[in-house]
Amino acid sequence: xxxxxxxxxxxxxxxxxxxxxxxxxxxxxxxxxxxxxxxxxxxxxxxxxxxxxxxxxxxxxxxxxxxxxxxxxxxxxxxxxxxxxxxxxxxxxxxxxxxxxxxx
Numbered sequence: 001x002x003x004x005x006x007x008x009x010x011x012x013x014x015x016x017x018x019x020x021x022x023x024x025x026x027x028x029x030x031x032x033x034x035x036x037x038x039x040x041x042x043x044x045x046x047x048x049x050x051x052x053x054x055x056x057x058x059x060x061x062x063x064x065x066x067x068x069x070x071x072x073x074x075x076x077x078x079x080x081x082x083x084x085x086x087x088x089x090x091x092x093x094x095x096x097x098x099x100x101x102x103x104x
Contacts, residue, residue, distance in 0.1 A: 012088060013087040013090055
């Protein structure tokens with residue numbers, strides 16, 4: 001995300017920033033390295049314990065992303081409409097992008 005200091009008064013953006021930061025640390029603590037995912041998927045056998053663990057981590061990640069989307073929508077229902085507020089637009093764009101990426 002761009003320089004968040006500019007949007008320090010936008011509660012939705014600060015909520016999102018804090019939760020993404022926490023999620024990143026949880027993934028790192030679990031040993032997940034986003035730079036090595038491609039390498040992992042190339043060497044893991046489909047039914048291996050490592051592949052199952054990676055799949056579980058992925059499912060947890062998707063659940064956390066959905067939870068963030070739901071919480072943003074619950075706390076700030078107006079985010080689904082253009083507002084002219086640059087911080088809200090960043091959050092709204094992020095939400096739309098995540099909804100396109102994660103499976104239903």
